[in-house]
Amino acid sequence: MQKEERHTGLVQKFIARYRNLILSDASSVSATPLSKDRYKSLKIRIFLVIGTLAGVPLVMITILSYLSLQGAFKEDFNNQMRGNIESTRQSVEFFIDERISALRFLAAANTYAQLSDERVLQDLFIKFKREFGEVVDLGVINSDGIQASYAGPYSLQGKDYSNQDWFHEVVIRGVYVSDVFMGYRKIPHFAIAVKKEVPERGTFWILRATIDMATLNRYVSIANLKSRDDAFIINHQGILQTQSRYHGNVLEKIAIEAPRPSEEVILSEVRQNGSTPLILGYTSIKKSPWILGMTVASTAQSKLLDLLTRDMVSAYLAVFLVFLGIIANIKFSSALVNWIREAELEREEAIAQSQHSGKLASIGRLGAGVAHEINNPLAIINEKAGLMKDILLMSTDAHINKEKFIGLIQAISDSVTRCKAITQRLLGFARRMDVRHEEIDLNDTIREVIEFLDKEILYRNISLETRLKEDLPRIISDKGQLQQVFLNIINNAIDAVEDGGQIMVSTELRNHDRIRVSIKDNGQGIAKEKIKNIFEPFYTTKEKGKGTGLGLSITYGIVDRLGGSIQVESEVSVGTTFHVELPVRAEAQ
Amino acid sequence: MSKVKVLLVDDEVEFASTLAERLQIRGYEAKAVFCAESALDMVRSEPPDVVLLDLKMPGMNGVEVLRTIKKLSPSCQVILLTGHGSEQSAAEWAADGAADYAIKPSEIETLVAKINRANEKRLK
Numbered sequence: 001m002q003k004e005e006r007h008t009g010l011v012q013k014f015i016a017r018y019r020n021l022i023l024s025d026a027s028s029v030s031a032t033p034l035s036k037d038r039y040k041s042l043k044i045r046i047f048l049v050i051g052t053l054a055g056v057p058l059v060m061i062t063i064l065s066y067l068s069l070q071g072a073f074k075e076d077f078n079n080q081m082r083g084n085i086e087s088t089r090q091s092v093e094f095f096i097d098e099r100i101s102a103l104r105f106l107a108a109a110n111t112y113a114q115l116s117d118e119r120v121l122q123d124l125f126i127k128f129k130r131e132f133g134e135v136v137d138l139g140v141i142n143s144d145g146i147q148a149s150y151a152g153p154y155s156l157q158g159k160d161y162s163n164q165d166w167f168h169e170v171v172i173r174g175v176y177v178s179d180v181f182m183g184y185r186k187i188p189h190f191a192i193a194v195k196k197e198v199p200e201r202g203t204f205w206i207l208r209a210t211i212d213m214a215t216l217n218r219y220v221s222i223a224n225l226k227s228r229d230d231a232f233i234i235n236h237q238g239i240l241q242t243q244s245r246y247h248g249n250v251l252e253k254i255a256i257e258a259p260r261p262s263e264e265v266i267l268s269e270v271r272q273n274g275s276t277p278l279i280l281g282y283t284s285i286k287k288s289p290w291i292l293g294m295t296v297a298s299t300a301q302s303k304l305l306d307l308l309t310r311d312m313v314s315a316y317l318a319v320f321l322v323f324l325g326i327i328a329n330i331k332f333s334s335a336l337v338n339w340i341r342e343a344e345l346e347r348e349e350a351i352a353q354s355q356h357s358g359k360l361a362s363i364g365r366l367g368a369g370v371a372h373e374i375n376n377p378l379a380i381i382n383e384k385a386g387l388m389k390d391i392l393l394m395s396t397d398a399h400i401n402k403e404k405f406i407g408l409i410q411a412i413s414d415s416v417t418r419c420k421a422i423t424q425r426l427l428g429f430a431r432r433m434d435v436r437h438e439e440i441d442l443n444d445t446i447r448e449v450i451e452f453l454d455k456e457i458l459y460r461n462i463s464l465e466t467r468l469k470e471d472l473p474r475i476i477s478d479k480g481q482l483q484q485v486f487l488n489i490i491n492n493a494i495d496a497v498e499d500g501g502q503i504m505v506s507t508e509l510r511n512h513d514r515i516r517v518s519i520k521d522n523g524q525g526i527a528k529e530k531i532k533n534i535f536e537p538f539y540t541t542k543e544k545g546k547g548t549g550l551g552l553s554i555t556y557g558i559v560d561r562l563g564g565s566i567q568v569e570s571e572v573s574v575g576t577t578f579h580v581e582l583p584v585r586a587e588a589q
Numbered sequence: 590m591s592k593v594k595v596l597l598v599d600d601e602v603e604f605a606s607t608l609a610e611r612l613q614i615r616g617y618e619a620k621a622v623f624c625a626e627s628a629l630d631m632v633r634s635e636p637p638d639v640v641l642l643d644l645k646m647p648g649m650n651g652v653e654v655l656r657t658i659k660k661l662s663p664s665c666q667v668i669l670l671t672g673h674g675s676e677q678s679a680a681e682w683a684a685d686g687a688a689d690y691a692i693k694p695s696e697i698e699t700l701v702a703k704i705n706r707a708n709e710k711r712l713k
Binding site: 371375 | 610
């Protein structure tokens with residue numbers, strides 16, 4: 001039994017949630033337009049929730065993998081650029097080293113006296129040029145800085161270099177590589193000079209070669225460059241030593257911020273005014289006054305984007321998958337909502353079904369009572385008619401018994417009236433739930449209902465007082481259904497009070513267009529926490545078997561359909577008042 | 590042979606008195622009372638031969654009244670008047686001492702036959 005109660009409790013909770021739906025539409029199982037909207041918004045909400053649940057992790061994973069890919073890509077990109085710069089530097093350094101070594105070899109293999117001879121030098125120059133190419137001239141300078149001999153296109157014999165910086169430098173360092181300068185035929189050149197010590201005489205001499213910069217340019221431009229990238233050599237003053245594609249011409253100041261000398265390869269981001277940022281990589285070239293620089297127009301990020309957008313198949317696939325996900329989500333939300341809708345419809349049908357069977361059960365109980373009540377007048381009719389027959393059979397003169405006959409016939413008529421009243425009530429109760437509008441006097445309706453309950457009121461010694469306001473407007477409503485409403489509520493009041501209790505039924509006009517019927521009892525009352533449940537189907541506080549728990553829910557449904565409302569005031573052990581408010585003119589719902 | 594004394598017990602005054610009158614016409618010494626207390630008083634003061642007892646009266650249990658009557662006057666034959674009957678309830682009523690039962694409303698001939706049969710049973 002306890003289990004059953006708990007079960008009932010659960011059912012009530014479940015039903016409570018859908019009470020409005022049930023009660024506003026108890027007799028119809030088809031979905032109303034309002035509930036269609038409800039399902040639509042439910043569908044949208046489910047779609048959004050699933051979309052969020054699936055979409056947020058997807059977006060997060062995408063962002064995270066993009067970031068980590070970007071990091072890896074950036075490192076890869078930087079390493080590649082570093083390697084590029086490194087290898088170019090090595091090429092350039094090797095080129096310079098090679099020439100310095102060649103000059104040193106020449107200086108070591110020949111004496112000053114030999115090389116001072118123009119013809120010997122000319123011969124060496126030709127051989128040197130054949131081996132290394134791009135050598136413009138070759139010259140020997142003595143320790144005073146005077147050109148001792150010269151092989152080349154100029155006439156520099158006897159030129160004094162003693163005041164020039166490069167001369168001092170080569171004296172101190174033993175080797176010197178010059179900045180680029182415009183020389184023969186307006187072609188950029190640079191000079192390499194090596195010092196040859198003559199220890200036995202405590203003196204020295206210098207061998208100097210001028211080399212066409214085009215050779216070095218080849219090494220620099222070998223650096224595998226894309227169309228918007230650039231590679232160049234500058235000196236410490238920021239003067240371009242080679243032709244740059246974007247940052248200026250040879251021997252001009254470089255257009256971007258000049259890189260500083262550095263042993264290591266340095267990568268940095270530079271911004272030109274207004275244009276896209278550049279990645280600048282640079283490093284010093286050893287044994288020279290030069291810095292090798294390289295710029296890449298696109299950053300690692302833009303390269304990555306290039307890479308991703310170039311891979312259109314994955315992009316299409318991603319879009320397709322997202323699209324597929326959205327379709328699946330829509331399908332799933334619709335299916336889910338359809339399941340919910342079907343379940344609700346089934347439940348509504350079950351409720352309608354049980355309301356119907358509850359009604360049948362009440363009719364059955366009522367029927368038994370009515371049959372018993374009808375039996376008594378029938379028995380009276382039987383005896384009265386029988387007595388009349390007896391008298392007629394025994395007497396030959398009917399006139400003698402006229403008075404008696406009239407009395408007997410009257411008793412029969414009264415008994416028939418009694419039976420008729422009972423059957424009318426039964427028919428009224430059994431009438432279908434359709435709303436029928438007719439003009440009725442609410443006070444009369446209430447009086448009729450009370451008449452029906454008279455006997456029980458009498459047996460239980462309950463005092464039922466009526467304060468019916470006269471001159472109430474007649475209302476347009478359904479009499480049979482209203483009778484059912486008041487029968488239900490007054491019946492509940494009778495059940496609620498002790499023997500000898502008090503019930504008061506009153507009517508009043510409110511706002512000219514509504515009539516309020518109040519049924520007040522001094523019964524045990526309803527606890528506050530239970531009041532909210534009393535209109536729910538299957539909720540009952542009566543003993544097991546005494547109530548179906550459907551009375552008030554049916555009542556609520558009827559009043560609602562008739563455009564009225566029900567309020568309850570109750571205090572435990574003081575009593576309960578039900579207020580039923582009905583419109584004078586019921587709007588068909 | 591003296592008249593058979595019949596006591597009618599029913600809260601429906603019209604029914605009880607009319608039936609009593611009809612039984613008187615048929616030669617019975619019939620009396621009608623309208624509540625259990627009067628019936629028991631009658632059984633004590635002048636025990637009837639046959640009692641026609643309505644099973645359902647407000648505020649009292651017909652079977653209780655039956656038992657009391659049988660206790661006060663075991664020879665008294667009680668016929669129960671009921672709205673409905675069945676084999677099962679008839680057996681129960683017989684166990685409580687009822688001689689017979691009749692379904693309301695019933696024809697006077699049926700009732701008279703039942704009364705006579707009950708009276709014969711009493712005389713045996």
